[in-house]
Amino acid sequence: MNVTCSDRERIFEDGTPVEWVALEAHAASCPLCGEEVRAWKALSVAAEELRDYSDSPSLWPRIERALAEEAKRKAQRGQRWNWVSRLTRFSPGWQTALAGAFAVVLAISGGWIYIHRPVAPVDNDKSLLRSSALKEVESAETAYERAIDKLAAQARPQLENPATQLLANYHEKLLVLDSAIADLRAQAGLNPSNAQLRYQLLAVYREKQRTLEEVLEARQR
Amino acid sequence: MGTMGLALPWRARISSTPRERGTRVEPSEHFAAGASPAAMEAQSEDAALAAGCRSGDLRAFERLYARHGARMKNLARNVLGNPVDAEDAVQETFLKVQRSIASFRGQSSFVTWTYRILINTCYDARRSRLRKREVANEDSAETPRPEPRAPGAHPSLRMALERALAKLTRHQRDVFLLYEVEGFRHAEIAGMLEMTKTASKNTLFQAKKNLRQMLEPPRSSDAETR
Numbered sequence: 001m002n003v004t005c006s007d008r009e010r011i012f013e014d015g016t017p018v019e020w021v022a023l024e025a026h027a028a029s030c031p032l033c034g035e036e037v038r039a040w041k042a043l044s045v046a047a048e049e050l051r052d053y054s055d056s057p058s059l060w061p062r063i064e065r066a067l068a069e070e071a072k073r074k075a076q077r078g079q080r081w082n083w084v085s086r087l088t089r090f091s092p093g094w095q096t097a098l099a100g101a102f103a104v105v106l107a108i109s110g111g112w113i114y115i116h117r118p119v120a121p122v123d124n125d126k127s128l129l130r131s132s133a134l135k136e137v138e139s140a141e142t143a144y145e146r147a148i149d150k151l152a153a154q155a156r157p158q159l160e161n162p163a164t165q166l167l168a169n170y171h172e173k174l175l176v177l178d179s180a181i182a183d184l185r186a187q188a189g190l191n192p193s194n195a196q197l198r199y200q201l202l203a204v205y206r207e208k209q210r211t212l213e214e215v216l217e218a219r220q221r
Numbered sequence: 222m223g224t225m226g227l228a229l230p231w232r233a234r235i236s237s238t239p240r241e242r243g244t245r246v247e248p249s250e251h252f253a254a255g256a257s258p259a260a261m262e263a264q265s266e267d268a269a270l271a272a273g274c275r276s277g278d279l280r281a282f283e284r285l286y287a288r289h290g291a292r293m294k295n296l297a298r299n300v301l302g303n304p305v306d307a308e309d310a311v312q313e314t315f316l317k318v319q320r321s322i323a324s325f326r327g328q329s330s331f332v333t334w335t336y337r338i339l340i341n342t343c344y345d346a347r348r349s350r351l352r353k354r355e356v357a358n359e360d361s362a363e364t365p366r367p368e369p370r371a372p373g374a375h376p377s378l379r380m381a382l383e384r385a386l387a388k389l390t391r392h393q394r395d396v397f398l399l400y401e402v403e404g405f406r407h408a409e410i411a412g413m414l415e416m417t418k419t420a421s422k423n424t425l426f427q428a429k430k431n432l433r434q435m436l437e438p439p440r441s442s443d444a445e446t447r
Contacts, residue, residue, distance in 0.1 A: 013426035014419075039437065043429050046436075047401035049379035050299050050386075053291040056308060060286050063312045064279060070316055071277055 002026075005033055012040055137198055144202075148209050155215040170215045177208045264330070271331035275322045282315060289332060292403055293339050299386070299398050300343040301350075310346050314339040329412040336405075337413045340395060385435040392416070393428035400425050 001022040003011065011019045027033040090098065152174075162168040184201040191197065273281020290311065297307035317338050325334055386394050395414055399405045400421075405413070407421040414421070 009426075012429070014422050039433055040429065043432055043436075044401050046378050046382050047397070049376075049382060050295075050398070050402045052295055052298070055291070056294060056304075059294070059308050059311065060283065060290065062308075063286065063315045064283070066312055066316055067279060067282055067319055070319055071279075074277075074320075 005030060008033055008036060134192055138192075141198070141201070141205075144205060148205060148212065151209065151212045151216070155212050155219075158215060158219050164218075167215065167218060170211055170218075173211055174208065174215075177204055177211065180204050181208065267330045267332055268327075271322070271325060271327070274318060274331070275325070277319075282319070285318075285332075285335065286315070289335070293336070296336070296398060296403055297339060297343050299383075299402060300340070300394075301346060302383075306346055306350070310339065310342045313342050313346075317342065330409070333409050333412040336399075336409075337415070340413060344391070381436055382432070385432050388435060389428055389431055392424050393431065396421055396424040397428040397432070 001018060003019065003022045003026050005026075007019070008023060011023045015023065023033070024037060027037045088095075158167055159171040159174065162171055181201065181204050184197060184204060188194065188197045188201060270281055270285050274285065293311050293314065294304070294307050297310040298304050301307050301310060314335065318335055321338075325331065329337075386397065389397070392414065396410055399410045399413065400407070407418045407425075410416075410421045411418045416424070
């Protein structure tokens with residue numbers, strides 16, 4: 001095989017052993033190529049100066065210690081995530097099936113919790129009346145009021161012209177009770193669900209009923 | 222060509238004793254051949270090392286160190302410039318191998334993968350050292366400061382070479398160190414530096430050309446002979 005000076009760099013870069021032999025043969029008779037080949041080889045020889053494989057007795061024990069500590073830490077971390085890593089060992093098919101089963105369990109649990117959710121706390125506050133109860137109270141109240149008005153109509157002649165001091169006192173008491181009834185009705189109008197007001201109103205009506213009954217009894221005597 | 226103050230006469234610096242691997246040529250890259258028994262053995266040893274390290278066996282790491290520790294430390298020292306940083310880099314490399322062995326898929330050899338980690342670790346350490354120097358407002362020259370090591374046959378040559386290497390590009394320096402100093406093949410270097418085999422050969426050629434220019438004394442006869 002014949003090589004020329006122009007082949008030198010190509011052989012330096014990627015020459016085959018045969019090409020190198022041919023280049024060295026050429027270099028023996030070419031001073032320039034001889035110098036170049038020598039210098040090229042000299043770089044490889046010089047590189048040996050950078051090779052120092054002297055032993056470092058403390059290095060491996062140091063590395064070993066660091067590796068052992070790292071392994072210990074890794075094991076501690078691994079324990080925390082062990083169940084996850086177990087899952088990843090299953091085939092994708094099994095992982096999908098497990099995920100599906102988990103979703104079904106989750107859905108059933110969610111449904112059960114929804115169905116058996118705690119009922120809203122019962123309103124034990126008797127002072128508040130619901131709309132249906134309120135209607136009943138109001139209608140009963142109206143009927144009661146009408147009945148008392150009939151009673152008042154029967155007692156009115158005696159009260160307008162009281163023959164005795166007692167009747168005059170009854171008359172004054174009834175005026176006070178009517179005033180109280182008016183006040184309570186006004187308040188109940190603002191807060192119709194307040195049962196306490198309704199009880200007070202009922203008590204005043206009862207008192208008015210008793211007073212009217214006493215007035216009528218007094219007339220009979 | 223200027224010599225940038227590094228030149229010493231070649232003949233004074235380099236041993237005239239012929240050296241067998243003065244110009245290393247890789248026959249396996251030029252001749253198609255089946256895997257040799259030695260290559261098969263190396264491959265199975267590599268697989269055994271990887272399996273041992275993956276299982277967390279400290280003896281596998283010890284075997285890796287016994288086989289490659291000195292070479293790893295030498296490479297790290299040549300990149301970092303001092304043995305202390307080199308030892309730290311080797312230790313860090315072993316830890317990184319241990320941490321990320323699960324991600325090793327065997328696309329390259331285990332040893333190649335380990336050296337890739339080592340090289341990256343060395344450059345991380347270099348960058349970190351440079352940042353520290355900048356913070357400390359010190360000289361931020363990238364040139365590593367070589368520290369004393371076992372005396373060679375040509376200490377002045379070694380120093381000149383170290384300075385010249387520091388002026389090469391990172392890839393040129395890496396390929397030169399891996400090929401010429403550590404004796405890796407281009408196929409292995411390609412795996413370590415994530416480049417093609419051809420690129421590795423070309424980079425080595427450029428590196429040697431540049432080193433020659435930096436180390437070679439001016440030749441008076443240059444113009445005449447050319």
